[in-house]
Amino acid sequence: MDLSHRTHLRSFGLHWNSLACKCVFLVVIVLVFRAVCLHSFSGFGSSEDNFFAVKSRPLTSNSVSLTGKSKFLEVPQIIWGLNNQKIALARACLTARMLNRTLLMPSLSASLFYKEVDLLKPVSFDKIFQFEKFNSLCKGFVQLSRYSQLVNRTDLLELRKGSGRRWTADDDLHQLRRFSQHPFDEYEIIRIVGKNPFLWHDHWPVKDYAKVFECLVLGEDISREADKVVSKIREIGLKVNKDVGSPRTNGLDSMLQPVPYAAVHMRIEKDWMIHCKKLEQRLNISEICSSKDQIIQRVGNIEGLKTPIIIYLAVADDLLEDDSIMAGWKAGLLPFEKKKLGVLDLYKKHPYLIQSAIDYEVCLRSDVFVGNSFSTFSSLVVLDRTQKMINMGVKRPCGMIVRWPSYAYNLEGESKSPRPWATNMSKSSLQAISYGSNHISCS
Structure with missing residues (x-):
């Protein structure tokens, strides 16, 4: 350091050889080094x-x-x-x-x-x-x-x-x-x-996502709303079965087992049809969009589906342009949407997110679920149902012989039925579930 610099430091009462000045010098070096490191990492x-x-x-x-x-x-x-x-x-x-x-x-x-x-x-x-x-x-x-x-x-x-x-x-x-x-x-x-x-x-991997999803338990108020919808479905199912003298309403077994119902996540709303048609064009496949008639036909061909049974139609009512979804179902399959079920007001008092959460829970609890493999809603319902069966020790969670069978109506299975569907928990990412796929683990 030359004389002029030494003189300048002394004018501030500092000496180059002093301990305080050395400390200041070290602090400056540390700050500069830290800034360089942060810049390189960015x-x-x-x-x-x-x-x-x-x-x-x-x-x-x-x-x-x-x-x-x-x-x-x-x-x-x-x-x-x-x-x-x-x-x-x-x-x-x-x-x-x-x-x-x-x-x-x-x-x-x-x-x-x-x-x-x-x-x-x-x-x-x-x-x-x-x-x-x-x-x-x-x-x-x-x-x-x-x-x-x-x-x-x-x-x-x-x-x-x-x-x-x-x-x-x-x-x-x-x-x-x-x-x-x-x-x-x-x-x-x-x-x-x-x-x-x-x-x-x-x-x-999918299993890590599944672990987080298992920890997502709906709030008690929302869960009670879902309870009301499920109870209404099973109540109507019980009455229907009694009217036809079904064995499932007689004896001790009827007291222990609730009346089963099926849920169909019916994606035919106007926003979905626009999205799925664009997706089919982009991916060059024709197994995404499904018409109302195709869904009804394939659900009716599910092998082993015991009738009569209530079919809950999970559909976004505000976006539904086709009001004929109740017609054309096979004998013994009794379709109910929110209005016919008498729960429309229950849904309408909640914002979209809670309405969807209630519908999700109703579909998750169903005895049979049918959805679209390119729908995130359907895909996560199937993931949850698959995880529940894995936790029960089920090794191949597909078909009617399992506790919670699921199907994809946009994919044709045997005898023109919807294809059996379960989540492949060994996948290394959630890509297929996030954006949909026609490759499902039961195929």
């Missing part, structure tokens, strides 16, 4: 696709790092249909697990954004699902934390996930692995900003 894709900034936010104390800090992941509001939201939620949970963090309880959406933009209001996770039950069932796997539990303020890292064709699944996975390591693991909160979690790249 180099994923273009600068528009990937950036982060350090801010201050309150934290919770549920997840603790080696340094004693709590660590959390925050994600954007989750949107789209109920089952896309469930997939997005599971994907956010699994992302938090990969980063060794606890997921801050995300906001869901009460309505479909493309149908009721003015009603796209955030709804808390615990207004739809049971928070404590989730953490109890998923303990040791993934966990949620409430924002109300945040007590401290510390650095927050904002991360934008990449998007576009140039952003590959490998890039995304590499980024997640980087952010689970030093220096990013020092931050208490990583906030992911950008696109909806449903559209994030998938890095986890």
